[in-house]
Amino acid sequence: MQFTSDNAAAVHPAVWKAMMAADAPDAPYDNDALSQRLDATFSALFGRECAVLWVASGTAANCLALAAMVPPHGAVVCHREAHIEMDEAGAPGFFLHGAKLLLADGASAKVTPETLAAVIDPIRDDVHQVQPHAISITQASEYGCVYRPEEVAAIAAFAQARGLGLHMDGARFGNATAYLGCSPAEAAGAVDALSFGFVKNGGMGAEAIVFFDVEAARTIRYRRKRAGHLQSKGRFMAAQILAMLEGGLWLGNARAANAAAAEIAAAVPGRLLHPVEANEIFLTCTAAEREALRAQGFAFYNWGADAARLVTSWDAKDAHVSALARALAGL
Template sequence: MNFASDNVVGASAPVLEAIVRHNGGAMPAYGADPLTLGLTPRFRQLFDHPDLAVFPVATGTAANALALSVMVPPFGLCLCHEEAHVMEDECGAPEFYTHGAKLHGLPGTGGTIAPDTLDRFLGGLTRHVKQMPPRALTLSQLTESGQVYTVEEITRLSRVAHSHGLTVHMDGARFANALVASGCSPAEMTWRAGIDILSFGASKNGALAAEAVVVFRPDLAETLDFRRKRAGHILSKGRFLAAQLDAYLADDHWLANAAHANRMAARLAAGLAEIPGVRLAWPVRGNELFPIVPAALDQALRQGGAVYYDWASRSLPAGETVREGERMIRLITAFSTTGTEVEEFLALARRAG
């Protein structure tokens, strides 16, 4: 019953089989192999975009930091939610790769930024040389509270950002989960809504270690290969990154994985909602849920073998709070989470409740 993260599970069978299948023989190194070269037409078809560029990397941190490095100069400001992963969980990697640019967090319920909040902040800035000029906005999809930016919300935020001269990045660590939840196309959630660069996540949803920086504006892609090489993220045996992404996308495997994880989260949430004293901090949109539970229930779950994280947030809905004698916890389901694991957790919760 490990619901700590979708990072704690292994890779999916099709991904592992692809790595083994492409292990034999010799292939050109450093991304010159046919598999890596084939990613560009594959992603162009997936996103219905004739000019996008794709740059595979091994980690989400690298994808986010390298993406922001082409969007924000060293003297620039990158706006994000105040609890965004890029700000709180990447050890300053974006600042490092941008050579000193600053991240500034904006408030918002459920880890989301409202367009009016963004517009007010940008409109209130001076244009004095003493102030770092805003150059980019980054949005997390799913958010750190498990919420989904709708296409309409992304479009409105992008319009505000672009009107102020900013580019827009999406941290899509759980892009597939958000896409399945929204029922829209990859193009609708990204470039058609105004996204300039996407960090396309795969490692949380079935890959072993594979992400991709997907650039929808050719002018932003121009230096990314050089930045990726300087950062040590062009793998000599690049075929193994490409093999993962190829298998991940084949036959909509990535969407099936995400749909399963989302279903398991919904099933877990429905069961927990029936237990007295338990409520959800936010609606369950993807594969993350944040129950507020009695402290005694939290203790019983842990003693019974359940694994998950304590959680805290500054973006709870208005009127919601974690009261004395309560705990907020985070549960994440994965592509490999089974119904049996969910039912065992719920049975343990019912006995304790």
């Protein structure tokens, strides 16, 4: 019974079907008919003009998006628990040719204008210190907590006042949007670029970089090629993304994953380390308790000495979710 990661979930049948349908001759790279539809499809979804590039991983999506905003001598401000800091093996420094990450604090891996200012304000405006050029936030955060539209708006206003770009790591953007019950535009707010995640939500191997600053996408097309992410049969990348978007499959899948997490969280409210707002649950759990759960067939990750992380996915089986909720309540 798998609760380690939503990356372990199955590919949605609609995605396989779309990829099979795309298995016909078409123009190479991103000149095919499906890739050419992405800009208009995302523009309609967000209600403003977008330029969209597909890539194969969330790491590439994050780093290429930031490369549009940050020069090699600059810096990105993010939470100290951000994925780009903790789980991308130095990829931001690689893609950004040496740019630095500056780390901010905040509850549940969410930054605020105040915690961002605490990092930025002490930096002198001179050649001897690395200057920030962008802020990166994660929706939903690395602890499964969601930025409300007013929180994103406050950060966007802060970034604009400081002349900084704003990037959103949306590996679980679907889960955040589903939780908020708002439009995608409201969940994203006034960001300059969004890494729109599909792999964790039913896709196979395609993520989208959504540029709301359309001109920024021009340079990144060259960087994508240089990074090895311009696939020659790009229609298969676009097919996955379109299959997830059309008919709202991305949102339905996210709602299913969120509902499974909510059922599990409701069984152990006293153990929760963070509010459960998307599809991740962090809870107190001793080594002996974790061993007891694994003996019953549950797979999940340890999270430090006395905690565990549980992640639900779009295809979580009702029987497995209910069994885990009962097992946790019985500890």
